[in-house]
Amino acid sequence: MTTTSTTKPLIEMRDVRKSFGTYDVLNGIALDVREGGVVCIIGPSGSGKSTILRCINGLIPVNSGTIRVGDFAVEAMKTDRELIALRHQVAMVFQQYNLFPHRTVMQNLTMAPIQVLKENPADVRERALKLLAKVRLTGKEDAYPSQLSGGQQQRVAIARALAMQPRVILFDEVTAALDPEMVSEVLNVIRDLAGEGMTCVLVTHEMRFAQEVADEVFFTDRGVIVERGPPKQLFQSPNDPRLKDFLDKVL
Amino acid sequence: MSMQMRTFILGMIGVPALLALVFLTVYGEQAGAIIARILPRVPMLLTGSADFSSLEGGFVANILISLWSMAIAIVTGAMLGTGLIARSAFVRLPSSLVMNLLRNSPWLVVLFAMLYLLPFEIEIFGFTVSLSPAVKAVIGLALPVTANIAEIFRGGVQAIPSGQWESASSLGYRRLQILRHVVIPQALPLMVPNLMTMYSMLFIGTSLVVVTGANDVLSVARTIIAVDGDAVATAIYIFVLLLFFLFCFPIAILTRRLEHRVGTSHP
16 A cells, blocks of 8 residues: 555554444454545445444444554543543534534534533634534524524534534534435535545545545445545446445446 | 313312212211311311411421422432443442332331331431431432432433434533533433422322321321311311322323423424
């Protein structure tokens, strides 16, 4: 494997294995993401895509292998303090938005920076207003999540992730639960972020979008990375028969 | 008029009317004379004093004992409930043991046990605190209610989708912080109807404290019967039943209203 860049990647997974009971989800995943890179993970459902993301931010402990994010050795993390430091750097956006329904949009954005990172509330609120403008939701500060559409909720979730000022954002099938007409408004926000140099790891079924924004695409099947490469190469001249089969089905 | 309002009005008229019918059937022509005899005893039954001069006994004592028990049990129940959902088995298993023991103990047995287990007075930080029968009654009732509230707490917390835990942890919240800032605020509205039902049961259970020697409404009733004779016994007990009904029935209706609201609205 040759690396084009001399600096070491921001995220580095080596031979990561994970099983739930007797079911092996990840069978030796190797993956790296450079700072500012946009990486898409595609593959059939049940192939371990979402599990990869949850291992990167330590939501799921791995059985073996190493995961490095910046200076953190994620697989060795034990204490709450270490995990909080990691999650300060790695934010995540979920398929089901998972906003806090009992809090307003503004509170959803400011809660964690104030309560977890102990930042100055006034500064956090100011930052949150800018982030709401960035995701095109100015004026919705006092709305509750249930009063927003799915696309709006997902954009709030992206702003909430950004409010932590992370170095990387993990997107877990963030458009999969949305009505078709709302998909583009969320993808536009992600496209903006990618353009600004935010490091993004996306698990997605939006093949056209992956082709457009990704620097590199990873195809997973049954817990292994079957093929990786620049999107053009992967989508237009796939090598592995499993990838060919998959692309035939989804494109 | 809402369904619950209709039930409320029907109950508030119907049940007292039913009790009146029982009273008239039992006493027949003597009904008037009996009423004249027990009417002067009403202040005693309500407050433990003949002229409302103090509010320490009778039905008021039942209310006070129930409120104290509930207040204590909410705190201890939330603690025990947190133990029930702890990740560490060292916390979870003992919590579960205590909860199951207390929840499956007859309340009367727990009250008797408190009567003999607890001393007359205890010393805390050099202060001597005397454990009156009422205090023992409060503790005795709080124990089984604690176990039930712990279960209500566990159920409420587990009703919140796991995605809330996941997103809060991904924002760096620790487990207890997630409970406090994210999960419990959402679970509380779900728990309130169950807590109110529990309070109603606790209130009905205060009738058991007569065995501790606390000056509750049944103790007062028995004293009055001893003085005034068995002829008034049925009338006195019908009156006590009416008191319990008038206190608990509105709570039941309010609970049903809240259940309805929790079921239909989004926070």
